[in-house]
Amino acid sequence: DGGITQSPKYLFRKEGQNVTLSCEQNLNHDAMYWYRQDPGQGLRLIYYSQIVNDFQKGDIAEGYSVSREKKESFPLTVTSAQKNPTAFYLCASSIHPISMDTEAFFGQGTRLTVV
Amino acid sequence: DQQVKQNSPSLSVQEGRISILNCDYTNSMFDYFLWYKKYPAEGPTFLISISSIKDKNEDGRFTVFLNKSAKHLSLHIVPSQPGDSAVYFCAASAGGNYGQNFVFGPGTRLSVLP
Numbered sequence: 419d420g421g422i423t424q425s426p427k428y429l430f431r432k433e434g435q436n437v438t439l440s441c442e443q444n445l446n447h448d449a450m451y452w453y454r455q456d457p458g459q460g461l462r463l464i465y466y467s468q469i470v471n472d473f474q475k476g477d478i479a480e481g482y483s484v485s486r487e488k489k490e491s492f493p494l495t496v497t498s499a500q501k502n503p504t505a506f507y508l509c510a511s512s513i514h515p516i517s518m519d520t521e522a523f524f525g526q527g528t529r530l531t532v533v
Numbered sequence: 534d535q536q537v538k539q540n541s542p543s544l545s546v547q548e549g550r551i552s553i554l555n556c557d558y559t560n561s562m563f564d565y566f567l568w569y570k571k572y573p574a575e576g577p578t579f580l581i582s583i584s585s586i587k588d589k590n591e592d593g594r595f596t597v598f599l600n601k602s603a604k605h606l607s608l609h610i611v612p613s614q615p616g617d618s619a620v621y622f623c624a625a626s627a628g629g630n631y632g633q634n635f636v637f638g639p640g641t642r643l644s645v646l647p
Contacts, residue, residue: 510576516630
């Protein structure tokens with residue numbers, strides 16, 4: 419079955435620690451995205467990648483880092499520099515960068531809580 | 534300041550009636566709009582889209598209306614079914630269908646009552 423998988427579903431970390439969220443897709447999609455959602459707000463773009471070995475900052479990239487060494491994987495690291503990391507994180511992929519409608523898929527999300 | 538607003542956090546509708554979900558935006562440069570649906574414990578899935586050259590797009594029970602002068606978008610579901618109960622997100626882009634350009638609203642939770 420093709421799809422996009424985020425793990426883990428829930429993650430707890432101590433303040434000051436870096437943490438990496440996993441996002442894997444086996445859809446052969448070129449483009450991948452990371453979003454953050456806070457209560458009462460829409461999804462905000464953290465980073466996106468249009469192709470392997472390339473990624474770009476989104477609207478709220480500060481305190482985050484990503485890599486795109488493989489087409490199927492786009493891990494997001496929440497660093498200790500992110501001032502308010504507790505949030506719901508969603509990963510998405512689309513077959514190519516210009517297709518967020520019928521050919522875009524989202525993962526189930528990871529809820530990160532920093533204590 | 535949110536560029537895409539969904540001012541009703543929740544909406545309840547009786548089965549068989551019409552559901553109307555609203556979305557307002559502030560950026561007059563937005564030219565492509567999407568609606569996504571999200572069930573609990575699942576990722577959002579694409580529902581319907583509309584470009585700014587149209588004012589209506591229909592797909593089965595779902596119709597999206599675009600009023601550019603009012604900067605307002607609405608999603609109509611007719612007739613509503615219990616399986617439509619979900620959170621609905623509106624998203625808008627000022628650069629066509631490029632994924633990185635989309636701005637998402639906070640969502641409206643629709644409950645369709647049997």
